[in-house]
Amino acid sequence: MHKSATAEVLLTDAQHLGGDRYAVAARWHRDRFIEGGGLVDRDDLVDSDALVDSDALAVPLDGRTLDPVLLAETARQAAIHLSHRFHDIPLGHPFVLGEISVELDETLPALTDAVLETHCRRAAGHPRRACLELDATVRATVRAAGREAGRAAGRARVRWEAMEPRRYALLRTRGATASGPADPGVDGAVALSPALLGLRQDRDVLLAADAGRSGRWWLRLDPGHPVLFDHPSDHIPGMALVEAFRQAAGLTAVARGAVAPDRVRDVSALTVEFTSFGEPDLPVAITVEPAGTAGAGGAAEAGATAEPGGTAGPRGTGAPRGMGAPEDVAEPVRATEPREPGKPTEPGKPGEPCGGPAALLLTATQGDRTLAQARIRCGTTGRARRRTGIAC
DSSP: OOOSSGGGOOEEEEEEEETTEEEEEEEOSSSOSSOOOEEEOGGGSOSOTTTOOTTOOOEEEOOOBOOHHHHHHHHHHHHHHHHHHHSOOOTTOOEEEEEEEEEESSOOBSSOEEEEEEEEEEOTTOTTSEEEEEEEEEEEEOOSTTOOTTEEEEEEEEEEEEOOHHHHHHHHHHTOOOOSOOOGGGTTOEEOOGGGGTOSOGGGOOEEEOTTSTTEEEEOOOTTOTTTTSSOOSSOOHHHHHHHHHHHHHHHHHHTTSSOGGGTTOEEEEEEEEOSOOOTTSOOEEEEEEGGGSOSSTTOOSOOEEBTTSBEOOTTSOOOTTTTOTTOOOOOOOOOOOOOTTOOOOTTOTTOTTSSTTEEEEEEEETTEEEEEEEEEESOOOGGGOOOSSOO
């Protein structure tokens, strides 16, 4: 799983069921990707209309459901494990992550066991390269009274390439410099309180607000973070960008009244497509806009991300469609009409494929280079609001 600490390993077993089908068992011994919980207090809120309503009250954040980003990390680990165990990828090969996504039909109970019923296969069209894709149905073993055991609760998807170390090193050398002048907004970035994001520790806050521009944040990372930097990395880890996107989406959804402040970390669907390596010593800007204003490929340059264990590589790596290839442009997401906060979306209602205004498009850039884009639907999911089509 490309992890140093045993506590960061979420898988317990895997079994080949025949063909491209596998069963991967997971035990979630914690309920968050990074530590969460605590209280959002009025005094802790940043004084900015772009971040949150200043009249928000203190609200408790519970840990009774599983964090969807932890599910994304589980799927990422499953991709790595299946690659090494069943697809003859040698240990020590870096993994270039092209896409990771999760979608829930219902909230997952915390501290539970799960089985990922997966299809894991080599991507077509690149016989000389180890490009793979995984699609999984998530079945949680629910122990709470009155709940059905083993119920299918959602889906996960990962696309990646296992790369020969020498080729990976060459790509990193060629693409190690982001171009473009430094943005003056970096120096004026405003630190956010952990409580604003439903967190307890400052090191878990991955965003600093741009004081001069609404809807933009700057990535802040602690190289000693026990989850995000479990092992040394020569680039920004892909899962760090996933968590940063989630934090930015949550802040935006709360500010717009789409979700309540105590649900700032709730996500029912997310898709992150990586397009370039992120250099750890250069600033990264994260911007947000309604998902209806651009397509998934939008302003992104085509490419892939790279992390020994999951990130993305630069344009020109020759990645297959769906992993950042130049021809890979997703269908534009339709715009949504405003609705009352907390009001459920009518199933199948035209123009609301992603559940209302909480559907957001986020972009991470470094200099003039796009690192990744995310489509996120905030709020609590439910089977009554299941939708078809690409996750937003």
